[in-house]
Amino acid sequence: SKRTTLVCGDVTTLHDLNALYGLTNDDTSSNNGQPMPNVNRLPLTTVIVNNGGGAIFSFLPISKHGQDVGFEEYWGTPTRN
Secondary structure, three states, X not given: OOOEEEEXXXXXXXXXXXXXXXXXXXXXXXXXXXXXXXXXXXXEEEEEEOOOOOHHHHHOHHHHHHHHHOHHHHOOOOOOO
């Protein structure tokens, strides 16, 4: 199998951390308490970029109203760099 590289931002990683954990091979719930064999797993390299986080919401139409609607307070997702 060919190696895959995943590049994602800091807030995306925090949001999807459980999904990334689900890619590991230690799910014992569906195999009578035994670890699942490492078959059908693709090699994955994950690169996490500390990019100040969560700017995707700035694409919402409400963002153009900014402080008038408290956009940053309610929709912004800043992280500490």
